[in-house]
Amino acid sequence: MAERTALIDYGAGNLHSVENALRTVGASVDVTADPDTVRTADRIVLPGVGSFRACAQGLRAIPGxxxxxxxxxxxxxxxxxxxxxxxQLLADRGLEHGTTPGLGWIAGEVRAIEQTDPAIKVPHMGWNDVALTAHAGPVLKEGEAYFLHSFHFAAENPAQIAAMTDHGGGLVAAVARDNVLGVQFHPEKSQAYGLALLARFLEWRP
Known part of the structure; x- marks a missing residue:
């Protein structure tokens, strides 16, 4: 039986573009907010666009x-x-519009990008390099991806930082541990680079 990928629908994401990108690389996708469907999924993808607080509240508003x-x-x-x-929701907390608890799967907090140089624009928007760390794992590769964010993941454990990018200083581009991977950039907007990443995610056996 084909593997099923649960794409979490909690009213906070560019859901359809992520779904289309996953289907393009061969995923069987269940767009779902149903806990029972999530419990039986082979893989899980959590999208998200907007504020940390709104996304965290949207996720927790769905019972179970x-x-x-x-x-x-x-x-x-x-x-x-x-x-x-x-x-970003993998973090312990987000500091956008006050402090909001995250899932706490990766230690750290989500803070505003500091504009240390007037030439460096916030939000960080557009194509930028994804530079791997020693902890990148098999899904991530070096390349250029599309970013759009005003807040960044300040991860506490260097061993859980999988990739970095540079925007007036280093920003975390990906976090990872065990079977959990998070990317700050948008694979679904990153053309060939993003589709190849999603294809590797579907093959990943952590």
Missing amino acids: LVEAMEERVEVGGAPFLGVCVGM
Whole structure:
């Protein structure tokens, strides 16, 4: 039976472009907010666009959804991919519009990008390099991806930083541990680079 990828629909993402990109590389996708569907998925993708607070509240507003994700990913070991704010939600907390608890899967917090140089624009928007660390794993590759964000993931554990990018200083481009991967950039907007990443995610057996 074909593997099923659960794409979490919690009202906070460019859901259809992520779905289309996954289908383009051969995924069988269930766009879902149903905890039972999440519990039986082979892989889980969490998208997200907008503020950390709105996304976190949207996710927690669906009864049993966070618990089902934790059960399938943290206990069951299903490969997980968080995209943009979906990656940021892995943090302990976000500091946008006050302090909001995250999922706490990757230690750290999501803070505003500091504009240290007037020539460096915030939000960080457009194509930029993805530079791998020693902890990148098999899904990530060096290349250029499309970014759009005003807040960044300040990860506490260097061993969970999988890739960096430079925008007036280093910003975390990806976090990873075990079966969990989060990317700050948008694979679905990153053309061939992004599609190749999603294809590798579908093949990933952590």
